[in-house]
Amino acid sequence: MSKINFLKPDKSNLYTFLYLGSFLFFISILDVLLNSFFSLNITGFLPSFLSFLLPLILGFVGLYFIRIELSGIKQLDLLNKNINTNNFNAILSLLIIFIILKSIPPILSWFFIDASFAGNSKDVCTGSGACWTYIKVWMRRFMYGMYPNGEQWRINLSFIALALLGSVGYFATDKFKKYLTLYYVVIYPFIAFLFIFFFISGGPVFFDFSYGIIAAILSIIIGFFIPSKFKFYYFLIVPLGLYILLKYFIFYEELIELGKLDGLNWVETGAWGGLSLTFIISFFCLIFCFPIGMAFALGRRSGFPLVRYISIGFIEFWRGVPLITVLFMSAVMFPMFLPADFFIDKLVRCIIAISLFEAAYVAEVIRGGLQALPRGQYEAAKSLGMGYWRMHIFVILPQALKLVIPGIANTFLALVKDTPLIFVVGLLEIVGMLNLAKTNPEWLGFAMEGYVFAAIIFWIICYAMSKYSYNLEEKYKTDR
Amino acid sequence: MTVIAVVLVFGFFTYNAQVNMESRGIDFGYGFLSQESSFDVQFSLIEYDGSHSYFRAYLVGLLNTILVSVIGIILATILGVIVGIARLSPNYLINKFAAFYVEFFRNIPLLLQIFFWYFAALRALPLPQDADAMFGIAFLTIKGLYVPAFIWQNFNIFFYSILAAIIAIIVIRIQAKKLQETQGKQTPVLLISIGLILILPLLSFLIGGVRLSFEVPVLKQLATTSFIYEGGVSLPPELIALALSLSLYTATFIAECVRAGIQGVGKGQKEAAASIGLTPNQVLKLVVMPQALRIIIPPTTNQYLNLTKNSSLAAAIAYPDLVLVFAGTALMQTGKAIEIVSITMFTYLSLSISISLLMNWYNKKIAITEK
Numbered sequence: 111m112s113k114i115n116f117l118k119p120d121k122s123n124l125y126t127f128l129y130l131g132s133f134l135f136f137i138s139i140l141d142v143l144l145n146s147f148f149s150l151n152i153t154g155f156l157p158s159f160l161s162f163l164l165p166l167i168l169g170f171v172g173l174y175f176i177r178i179e180l181s182g183i184k185q186l187d188l189l190n191k192n193i194n195t196n197n198f199n200a201i202l203s204l205l206i207i208f209i210i211l212k213s214i215p216p217i218l219s220w221f222f223i224d225a226s227f228a229g230n231s232k233d234v235c236t237g238s239g240a241c242w243t244y245i246k247v248w249m250r251r252f253m254y255g256m257y258p259n260g261e262q263w264r265i266n267l268s269f270i271a272l273a274l275l276g277s278v279g280y281f282a283t284d285k286f287k288k289y290l291t292l293y294y295v296v297i298y299p300f301i302a303f304l305f306i307f308f309f310i311s312g313g314p315v316f317f318d319f320s321y322g323i324i325a326a327i328l329s330i331i332i333g334f335f336i337p338s339k340f341k342f343y344y345f346l347i348v349p350l351g352l353y354i355l356l357k358y359f360i361f362y363e364e365l366i367e368l369g370k371l372d373g374l375n376w377v378e379t380g381a382w383g384g385l386s387l388t389f390i391i392s393f394f395c396l397i398f399c400f401p402i403g404m405a406f407a408l409g410r411r412s413g414f415p416l417v418r419y420i421s422i423g424f425i426e427f428w429r430g431v432p433l434i435t436v437l438f439m440s441a442v443m444f445p446m447f448l449p450a451d452f453f454i455d456k457l458v459r460c461i462i463a464i465s466l467f468e469a470a471y472v473a474e475v476i477r478g479g480l481q482a483l484p485r486g487q488y489e490a491a492k493s494l495g496m497g498y499w500r501m502h503i504f505v506i507l508p509q510a511l512k513l514v515i516p517g518i519a520n521t522f523l524a525l526v527k528d529t530p531l532i533f534v535v536g537l538l539e540i541v542g543m544l545n546l547a548k549t550n551p552e553w554l555g556f557a558m559e560g561y562v563f564a565a566i567i568f569w570i571i572c573y574a575m576s577k578y579s580y581n582l583e584e585k586y587k588t589d590r
Numbered sequence: 591m592t593v594i595a596v597v598l599v600f601g602f603f604t605y606n607a608q609v610n611m612e613s614r615g616i617d618f619g620y621g622f623l624s625q626e627s628s629f630d631v632q633f634s635l636i637e638y639d640g641s642h643s644y645f646r647a648y649l650v651g652l653l654n655t656i657l658v659s660v661i662g663i664i665l666a667t668i669l670g671v672i673v674g675i676a677r678l679s680p681n682y683l684i685n686k687f688a689a690f691y692v693e694f695f696r697n698i699p700l701l702l703q704i705f706f707w708y709f710a711a712l713r714a715l716p717l718p719q720d721a722d723a724m725f726g727i728a729f730l731t732i733k734g735l736y737v738p739a740f741i742w743q744n745f746n747i748f749f750y751s752i753l754a755a756i757i758a759i760i761v762i763r764i765q766a767k768k769l770q771e772t773q774g775k776q777t778p779v780l781l782i783s784i785g786l787i788l789i790l791p792l793l794s795f796l797i798g799g800v801r802l803s804f805e806v807p808v809l810k811q812l813a814t815t816s817f818i819y820e821g822g823v824s825l826p827p828e829l830i831a832l833a834l835s836l837s838l839y840t841a842t843f844i845a846e847c848v849r850a851g852i853q854g855v856g857k858g859q860k861e862a863a864a865s866i867g868l869t870p871n872q873v874l875k876l877v878v879m880p881q882a883l884r885i886i887i888p889p890t891t892n893q894y895l896n897l898t899k900n901s902s903l904a905a906a907i908a909y910p911d912l913v914l915v916f917a918g919t920a921l922m923q924t925g926k927a928i929e930i931v932s933i934t935m936f937t938y939l940s941l942s943i944s945i946s947l948l949m950n951w952y953n954k955k956i957a958i959t960e961k
Contacts (some may be wrong), residue, residue, distance in 0.1 A: 192682035199681045206683045250759040377625040416593065430939040432899035435931065438917055445604040446610045533906065541702050548709065558710040565698045565706070571696035 131175030138169035173200040255383015323354035379457040398465035403472025428470035475517035479510035519579030665837035670844025696842040751794035756841035828909035851886035891949035916926035
C-alpha cells in the first residue's frame, strides 16, 4: 500500500478512498433523510449554521474522494461520469439530491397523508393537508359547468360517441383508407357539430340552417348526374331554388313544430362550462384553424399581389395582437359591425375568434414547411403537367405538412392552453369554474386544491398531445 | 373579383356600424381621450388620479404593460439560458431536473399559473405586521413587496459618470478589437471594463458630491388590525405574481431555444476549436456561442413577443395594465368600443413590431458576414 495523499485520490489506494468517500456520502444523505422524514437532527449539538451546512460539506468531501477516473469498477465509473465529473457538478448534484429529499415529505403529506378524501362537507377538512373533498363535491361543476345535473348524460353520450367515431381510423381496412382524409376533414366535424347541436344544446330539429344543409346535400347528390358542361350554371341556381322550395313549400312552419324532438330541453351555451367546454372549444378551433391557416399560407406565397398582401396583412395582424384583445373585440366590437337583428351566439363568436387567431400561427408554420421544400419538387410537378391545385394537393402539401408536424403540434398545444381565456366573454371553462367555486362563501380557502387539480388535468392533456405528436413525427418520417 | 368582394364586405360592416351607433346614440371620434377620466388606478409609474385625462390613463396602462414585460423578459432570459444549458449538462441529475422543469411548466396554461401564484401561493404570505424583514430592509407581505427607496443627491452627476464609463468601455472595446486584428495583441478588456464601471461612479461619490441614502419602509398602524408600510417602494402582489408566472412560463420556451441553438452547432466546430488548443471556456465563448446565437435569436424574439402579448392576461388578476385600464375601465365608462379596442390592438401591434425590428437589427448584426 503506497502513501495516502488525501488531497489527491488516486487509483493505488482505491478501496481506502472508496470506503471513506462512500461512508461520508452515505452519512450526509442519511442526515438529510432523517431530518426531512422524521424531523430528527442528528447534528443538533453543533452550532445551527454548521449543522445546516454539514451534510453538504460531508457529501462534497465524500464525492471528492470517490472521484477516481478509470477505477475499473463499473458502477463507480458510471456514477462519476453521470453526477460527479468535477467539483461544481458534485455540489450541484448534492444540492438537487437534498432538495428532492427535503421536498418529498411535505408534498406527500399534503397530497395524501394529511389530506381528507371522505365526507361531503367542509367539516371533514381539518387536517393540514389538501381538502380533496372540495374537488369531490364540486366535480360536476368542474366537468360540466352550470349544465343541469339531470341532463349531463347528454354530454357524456356525445363525447363517447364522438370518441368512438374518431377512432374509426384505427380500424379502417386498406380499402377504406383513402377515404379517411375526407372523413376526418368533412364528415366527422359535421357529425360532431350535429351531436353538439342536437344533444348537448338540444336544438330544434329544423332550424334556419338545416334547410341550407339539406339543400346543399341534395344538390351535390343530384350534381353527380349533371353533365359537366352545365355544372357551373347548375350550382349557381339549383341550391338556392332547393332552399326556397324547402323553406316555403315542403317543410313550412307547422311541420317544424311537429318535428321537434321531445324530451331534450334546450340548454343555452351560457350554462355550458367546465372541462367539457374546454374540449368542445379546442375541438372546433382545431378543426377550423387548420384549413384557414393552410389557405393563408398558400395565399402568402401566391403569385397574385392582392391575395399575397391580404394574406400578409391577415397573418401579421393576428400575430401582433394578444388573444385577450381579440376576444374583447369579438365580445364588444364585433356586434357593432353586424345588423342589429342578427345575433351570433357567444360561444360561436369565441370559436371564430380563436380559430382565426390560431390560423395565423398555423399559416406561418405551414409556410415554413412550404419554404423548406426544394424548388425541384415544384418544377417536377409542373413539368408533369399538374396545375396549381393538383400540384399542391398531391405533391407539395403532403411533404410540407410532414415537415411541420412538430410546429403544428405546438400551435395546437398553445390553442388548448389558451382556452381558459374565454373568461373574458363570460364563458367559464374549468379554470373559470375554479374561480367561481373559490368565491363560494361555504368553500373559502381551497384555491390551492382547485388549481392543483386543474393543473394536473391540463398537464396530462398537453403532455399526451406532445407525446402523440412525437409519435406522428416518427411515423411519417421519410428519408429525403 | 376579389377587390369587389373585399370592398363589399367592408362596406357592409361600415354601414352596419353606422346604423348601430346611430341607434345607440354613440358618435365616432377620438375626442374622448382628452376628457377627464374620473377613475383611479391602483398602481402607476407616473402621477395619475381621476382628474387626469383618458389619454393619461392610456399612458399609465401602457407603462405598466411595458414594466411587467421588461421585468418578465429579463427574468425569463436569465432563467431560460441557465435551464437551457443545464439541459445539455453531462450531469444526469441536473439534466433531468431541467427537463422536469421544462415539461412541467410548459404544459400548464399560463392563466392557470397566474391564478395559482396570485390566489394560492402569494395569499400564503404573512400579513404586514407579521412579516419578517429580508436582510433587514425588505418586507415580503400579502400586500406586496416593500423595498427601500433610493434617495439621491446630485443624481445627474452620478448618471453622467455611469454614461461616461459606458462610452469609455465601448471605445476601449473597439480599440482592443482593432489592436487584435491589426497586431494580434490581446488586451484584458473585461478587467478594464469592470474597473471603469466601478471606479468612475465611485469617484462621483468622492468628488462630485453625490450622496445616497435609503428610505427603509416602516410599519405603521392605521387601525387596530390594519397595518401598512410607509416609505420605500412597494411592488403590488399582482405585479409579482404576473412577472413570476410570465418568466417561469416563457423561460421554458427560451430554454428549448437555447438548447436547440447549442445543439445546432456542429460537433466538428467544437472539436476543431479544442484541437487548436482552446480551453473549454474559450471554446464556449469564442466558437460555440457566436454560432449558437444565430440560431437562438429568431425563435427567442418570438418568445419575447409572446411574453409581451401574454402580459395582457394581467386583466385576470386586476393588475392595471393596458387591457384592464383602457379596454376595461375606460371602455365601460365611455362605451366607445370601436375606438378603444382599435387603439389597444394598434398599441400591441406597434409594440410587437418594434420588438421584432429591434431583434431583427441585432440578428442582422451578428449574422454571418460573408467576406
